Amino acid sequence: MTQSRQSQVSLADTPYYHCISRCVRRAYLCGEDKYTGQSFEHRRQWMVERMHQLASIFSINICAYAIMSNHYHLVLHIDEQENYLFSNEQVCQRWGSLYSMPTLIDRWLKEQTISDEESKAALNIIN
Structure with a gap:
């Protein structure tokens, strides 16, 4: 199981x-x-x-x-301990080196999120 x-x-x-x-x-x-x-x-x-x-x-x-x-x-x-040292951007870079990024995360990385709610949602996904 x-x-x-x-x-x-x-x-x-x-x-x-x-x-x-x-x-x-x-x-x-x-x-x-x-x-x-x-x-x-x-x-x-x-x-x-x-x-x-x-x-x-x-x-x-x-x-x-x-x-x-x-x-x-x-x-x-x-x-x-090394994991905790990564910034959100570094986490996304590592993630993106293997997988395609969700649109919201890609926009957050490019600082193209429309609202604070979108930014918070992106950070919730990353963390």
Whole structure:
């Protein structure tokens, strides 16, 4: 049964987490598929680069990782103090580096909000 992130992550208890993700249906993440002979080794470096990119965006430190043929393990440290140092603009920059921004947030960044209510609504979304 799935659980909310809030019930799984408690920074008061520990900032360190062991995360695992696994491929399904005999799919290969990396290495050579012994059934088809196809090599997926080219994905390993892409995975390493992507993990480091995402860790820098989300203020997470990668303590250890292992990329296996059909799954990977990550030991992560959540840097809560660094998160609190980000301005609202920096939060939006990081958000925008991965996702398209909602129109209201984009207007707020460009200082094109029409009213104080719009600005407050934008800040509620950001925070």
